[in-house]
Structure formats: C-alpha cells, structure tokens
Amino acid sequence: MKNSTLVFRSLGIIIFLAGLAHLFSFGVDVSDDTPTLTSETPSEPMEQGKVATPAENTETDFLTDQWKVAYNTDDFKGAIIYSIKKEGKVYNAYTHQYEDENGYAEKAEGSKALTITSFNGSKGKGIYNIEYEGKQYEVDCKIAQVDENTFTLSYDYYGYGDVETWKRH
Amino acid sequence: MIDFLAKKLDWLDVHQLFYIFNDLSLFYIIIPFFVLELIRYAYLKRLDKDLVLDSIANVITFGGFFLVEVILGILAITKVYYWVYNNISLPHLELNWATVICCVLLADFAYYWEHRTMHRIGIGWATHTVHHSSPHFNMSVAYRFGPLDAIMPVVFSLPIVMLGFDPILVLLSEVFVQVFQTLLHTEIIGKLTKPIEFIFNTPSHHRVHHGSNRQYWDKNYAGILIIWDRMLGTFEPEKEKVVYGISQPINSVNPIVVFFHGISRFVKKLGQIKGFSNKLLAFLKPPDWMPKQ
Numbered sequence: 001m002k003n004s005t006l007v008f009r010s011l012g013i014i015i016f017l018a019g020l021a022h023l024f025s026f027g028v029d030v031s032d033d034t035p036t037l038t039s040e041t042p043s044e045p046m047e048q049g050k051v052a053t054p055a056e057n058t059e060t061d062f063l064t065d066q067w068k069v070a071y072n073t074d075d076f077k078g079a080i081i082y083s084i085k086k087e088g089k090v091y092n093a094y095t096h097q098y099e100d101e102n103g104y105a106e107k108a109e110g111s112k113a114l115t116i117t118s119f120n121g122s123k124g125k126g127i128y129n130i131e132y133e134g135k136q137y138e139v140d141c142k143i144a145q146v147d148e149n150t151f152t153l154s155y156d157y158y159g160y161g162d163v164e165t166w167k168r169h
Numbered sequence: 170m171i172d173f174l175a176k177k178l179d180w181l182d183v184h185q186l187f188y189i190f191n192d193l194s195l196f197y198i199i200i201p202f203f204v205l206e207l208i209r210y211a212y213l214k215r216l217d218k219d220l221v222l223d224s225i226a227n228v229i230t231f232g233g234f235f236l237v238e239v240i241l242g243i244l245a246i247t248k249v250y251y252w253v254y255n256n257i258s259l260p261h262l263e264l265n266w267a268t269v270i271c272c273v274l275l276a277d278f279a280y281y282w283e284h285r286t287m288h289r290i291g292i293g294w295a296t297h298t299v300h301h302s303s304p305h306f307n308m309s310v311a312y313r314f315g316p317l318d319a320i321m322p323v324v325f326s327l328p329i330v331m332l333g334f335d336p337i338l339v340l341l342s343e344v345f346v347q348v349f350q351t352l353l354h355t356e357i358i359g360k361l362t363k364p365i366e367f368i369f370n371t372p373s374h375h376r377v378h379h380g381s382n383r384q385y386w387d388k389n390y391a392g393i394l395i396i397w398d399r400m401l402g403t404f405e406p407e408k409e410k411v412v413y414g415i416s417q418p419i420n421s422v423n424p425i426v427v428f429f430h431g432i433s434r435f436v437k438k439l440g441q442i443k444g445f446s447n448k449l450l451a452f453l454k455p456p457d458w459m460p461k462q
Contacts, residue, residue, distance in 0.1 A: 001401065001402035006401055006402075009400055009401060010278075010282070010401070013278055013397075013400075014275065014278070014328075014332075017271045017274050017275050017278070018259075018271065018275065018332040018333075020267060020271050021262050021267055021268045021271035021272070021332075021333070021334070022259070022260075022262065022333065023267075024171075024174055024175045024263075024265060024267030024268065025175075025260075025262045025263040025265065025267070025268060025333075026260065028171055028174075028175045140261070140263075156179055156180055156181075157180070158180045158184075158337065159179075159180045159181040159184060
C-alpha cells in the first residue's frame with residue numbers, strides 16, 4: 001500500500017473519531033446550557049418617546065452582585081464573599097472578603113475564582129479555580145439557579161467534587 | 170441514543186468501570202484462563218520444564234517493564250501529558266460515553282501504529298522482539314516485555330491528548346487495549362464466528378502475528394479491532410499452522426537473557442555498521458536493514 005494512502009486513511013480515521021467526540025461534547029448539548037449572554041442592539045429602531053428595554057438579557061443580570069459562600073473544610077472554616085462582574089461575554093467572580101467562623105472579616109486580594117462562560121438564566125457552565133494541597137486547579141463546573149437569591153455551583157474533578165451554595169450577600 | 174452518548178459521566182463511575190476491566194480482569198479471567206491452559210498442556214503432554222521456566226521468565230520480564238513504566242510515569246509521563254493537555258490541546262472534551270468510546274478507539278488505533286512502528290524500525294524491534302521470542306503461545310507471553318516497551322506508547326498517545334481527551338482517560342484506554350490484547354494470547358480458542366473475526370482482533374489473528382512462518386511476518390498489528398489491519402494492508406488470516414517465535418531463536422529461558430537479548434543484538438549490529446550516520450539510521454530503518462558497504 002502506498003504511503004500516501006496510509007496517511008490519508010489514518011488521518012480520515014483520526015478526524016472522524018476526534019470529530020465525533022467533539023460533536024458530542026460541544027455540538028450535541030443539552031438545551032439548558034445554551035449561552036444567552038448577548039448584548040445585541042434591537043434589530044428594529046426604537047420609536048421616539050418609547051422607553052428602551054435594556055439591551056442585555058435581564059435574566060443574566062441575576063449573577064452580577066456579591067455572593068457569600070460558607071465553607072467548612074480542614075483548610076478553611078468560614079465564608080468567602082465573591083463579587084461577580086460581567087466582563088465581555090463572560091462573568092468573572094473575584095474574592096472580595098474573607099470571614100472566619102467567628103465572623104471576623106478581612107478584605108480579600110481580589111483574585112479571580114470563577115469564570116462563568118455560559119448562563120441561560122437558570123443553568124450555566126464555567127471554570128472554577130480550586131486550591132488543593134497548595135496547588136491551583138482549573139475545574140469545569142456547572143451552576144444552577146435555586147431561587148432569585150441562591151445558586152449552586154457543582155464540580156467533579158476525578159472523583160473529588162463538591163456542591164457549593166452561593167447566596168446573595 | 171444521542172442523549173445517552175452525550176450524557177455527562179461521573180469520573181468515579183468511569184474509574185470504576187475501567188477498574189473492573191483493567192485491574193480485576195487479572196483475577197477473574199487471565200489467571201483462571203492461564204490455569205486452564207496449563208491443564209490443557211498437561212493433558213496434551215506438553216507441560217515440560219522449558220514451558221514452565223519460559224512462563225516464569227515472561228512474568229519476570231513484566232517486572233522489569235513495570236519498573237521502567239513506574240519510573241517513567243513518576244518522572245515524566247503524567248507531567249508531559251498534563252503539559253500538553255493544558256498548553257497545546259484542542260478544547261477539553263467533556264466526559265461522556267461518546268468521548269470514552271472514541272478515546273478507546275483512538276487508543277486502539279494509536280496502538281496499531283505504535284505496534285507497527287515497533288516492528289518496522291530498528292530500535293523498536295530491538296525491544297519488541299522480546300515479546301515475540303517465546304516459542305510458546307499462552308497468556309503469560311502477553312506479559313513478556315522488552316526494556317523500552319514502555320516508551321513508544323507515550324509518543325503515540327500524546328496526539329490523543331492534543332485532540333482534547335483527558336490524559337487520565339487516555340491512559341486508562343491504553344491499558345484497556347493492552348488488557349484486551351492479553352486475552353488473545355491463547356491456543357485454546359480456535360476461530361470465532363465470521364462477523365467477529367472480520368471486525369475484532371481474535372486469538373486466531375494474533376497467533377498469526379506471533380508466527381515465524383515467512384508469510385506471517387509483520388501482519389495483524391491490531392489491538393482490539395482487526396479492521397485497522399484490513400484498512401491499512403497488513404491483514405493475514407490464519408491458514409498454515411503457526412510456528413511461534415522469531416527467525417533467530419534465543420534458546421534460553423534465563424529472564425536476563427530474554428529481557429536484554431534484543432538490545433544486545435542491536436548493539437552488536439551497531440558495532441558491525443561503519444559510519445556514525447549509518448549507525449543512527451539503524452535506529453530508524455527496518456530491523457533487517459544494513460548499509461551498502
């Protein structure tokens with residue numbers, strides 16, 4: 001068999017199998033993960049005198065606020081207040097304040113802890129920065145709105161997982 | 170079906186599944202099957218000292234191979250895999266049935282090319298000849314490895330990590346392919362039904378791969394699916410009775426001789442080759458290559 005035939009057949013097999021995996025990961029997604037972070041202007045011009053609706057999807061404004069998360073681990077007992085801001089097409093959560101178990105507060109350094117890459121008003125996906133034994137890991141996570149003042153953040157990293165409850169502060 | 174394939178899986182479940190297939194299979198299928206093979210050898214009056222010592226040598230070479238694998242794993246493999254995954258890979262794939270199945274199939278295809286390379290380049294054959302040097306064919310032969318056998322898979326599996334597959338999933342898939350391969354090293358099972366023989370690698374196909382008969386050389390490299398050989402022109406069915414071993418037998422059951430004979434023969438060959446560039450070429454050219462003097 002010619003070398004060129006071997007190359008083309010092999011590439012075809014690799015592209016087919018890898019493409020299938022990417023299709024099932026990113027193409028065939030459950031509808032509740034569809035990103036709706038849009039800031040498009042209305043397609044039709046506004047009538048004069050009419051109050052313009054915000055261009056941004058109001059459902060996703062749900063996230064832009066300060067959120068408190070309680071922790072009870074060997075490493076940290078207390079709570080962290082995060083500040084979620086919209087930056088471009090994603091939402092980033094920065095550490096804002098630490099509180100120990102006795103309620104003493106200390107200002108945080110403002111490091112990025114979470115990036116929410118998609119959110120449709122009730123469910124979304126993101127990347128959560130977790131620290132384990134002194135090392136930082138970027139872990140895929142899912143968020144789900146519980147009520148207008150609460151959402152859960154869940155992740156699973158090779159069996160090490162957790163579900164955190166984020167409450168509006 | 171699509172929902173099932175796209176459904177996100179829990180890492181613990183996937184680990185558990187691979188643990189059952191990869192780790193526990195030694196106890197629930199491989200060892201019982203090997204015992205069955207020994208009973209068959211005894212029944213056929215073929216259970217002699219040479220076969221027992223050969224089987225022991227096989228297991229000892231696996232110890233040497235495993236030691237190299239562990240050292241490589243600790244020092245480099247996991248670090249290299251994760252560096253590639255975090256720096257030069259396509260978007261990271263989710264863990265779902267589709268990615269697990271595709272990863273196993275890609276690991277199987279990578280195994281085909283890695284195996285073919287081991288047969289077709291000098292340094293590859295210098296280590297892989299150990300696996301083929303036994304004159305017997307049973308499950309213990311599956312554990313007969315050469316000193317550098319752990320290195321080549323890394324080269325061929327890194328592209329899978331670059332495609333966005335999780336490094337741990339890639340490693341688990343590679344082991345799965347190896348475990349499947351182990352089960353093919355037997356004379357007990359004859360030919361299976363035609364559809365199975367057409368799609369999957371079977372004991373019959375793998376006996377051909379271990380044959381020293383001239384028409385069986387460099388054939389049937391597959392791990393799980395024989396269709397790779399059919400598609401890439403290296404398939405050969407089992408017709409003539411297979412004579413196991415290599416063209417220049419080692420005639421030894423000493424584990425040290427078995428483990429290092431390929432490398433020592435390769436070093437001897439390098440000594441006979443004149444010129445530095447020719448010596449380098451001997452690493453990459455086919456095992457029977459010699460420069461024109």
